[in-house]
Amino acid sequence: MLNRIIQFSIRQKLLVGIMMLALIAWGIYSLKQLPIDALPDITNNQVQIITSSPSNGAEDIERFVTYPVEQTMATIPGIEEIRSFSRFGLSVVTVVFKENVEIYWARQQVSERLAGVEKAIPKGIGTPEIAPLTTGLGEIYQYVIHPKKGYEKKYDATELRTIQDWIVRRQLLGVEGIADVSSFGGYLKQYEIALNPDKLRSMDISISDIFKALEKKQPEHRRLLYR
Missing domain, CATH: 1.20.5 (Single alpha-helices involved in coiled-coils or other helix-helix interfaces)
Structure with missing residues (x-):
């Protein structure tokens, strides 16, 4: 031959x-x-579920958020493993599928089960969301916002978190190639409404009316509350 x-x-x-x-x-x-990368992508077939829960410690996050998510996702066919971590104000659950599982089918299965997870998580703790479709190399950078020397008293943890959510994060999301910016740490700014029982009775308004007005968040209700 x-x-x-x-x-x-x-x-x-x-x-x-x-x-x-x-x-x-x-x-x-x-x-x-031929595509050339500085680092080869060896990421497995995975879907991440991120839950932001400000002002809650790692133990509460693990008990009320991470554990219900893991238990609900465990019934999806084709799963290879489930891993997670819980820290202050943040829960991340990674569901790893077998290589022969189509990634969009896997994301659909996870999305369908999130509705059941939301019912298992106590109200106000947090809402689980699916992370953008990225690889393990997608998280390219972590940064910390801290006040400049001499301005420590002017910018506390609440102000720094507000700057991160409303200024830094919004500007970074406008950069081409950035899918998402995850924030954790600090304290979220909260607004407290103090009720005056005498004024409520004089205006014939009950506490349930106040809650309904806050849930609707309509301008006329807000004007009523601020009188």
Whole structure:
């Protein structure tokens, strides 16, 4: 067999030369189309569920958020493993699927079960959300916002979190290539409404009316509350 190949190559020099040139051209084209990364992406097939729960400690996050999410997601077929971590104000659950599972099907299965998870989590603790479709190398940077020396008393943890959520995060989301910016730590700014029972009775307003007005968040209700 080898002798026949050699004899054919000797007799058909022109054809062999053309085939070699075509092979070289195809190799050069394939080399130009080959994607080159500084770090190879070895991320497994995974879907992340992130729950932001400000002002709650790691133990409460693990008990009321992370554990219900893990138990609900465990029934999805094709799962290889589930791992998670809970820290102050943040819960991240990573559901790893087998390589033959289509990623969009996996995200759909996780999304369908999030409704059941929300019922298991106490109201006001947090709402679980699916993270953007990124690889393990998607989280490229972590940063900390702290006041400049001499301004420590002017900007406390609440003000720094407000700056992060309403200024820094919004500007970073406008940068091309950034899918999401996750915030954790600090204290969220809260507004407290102090009720005056005498004024409520004089205006014939009950406490349930106040709660309904706050839930609707309509301008006329807000004007009523601020009188």
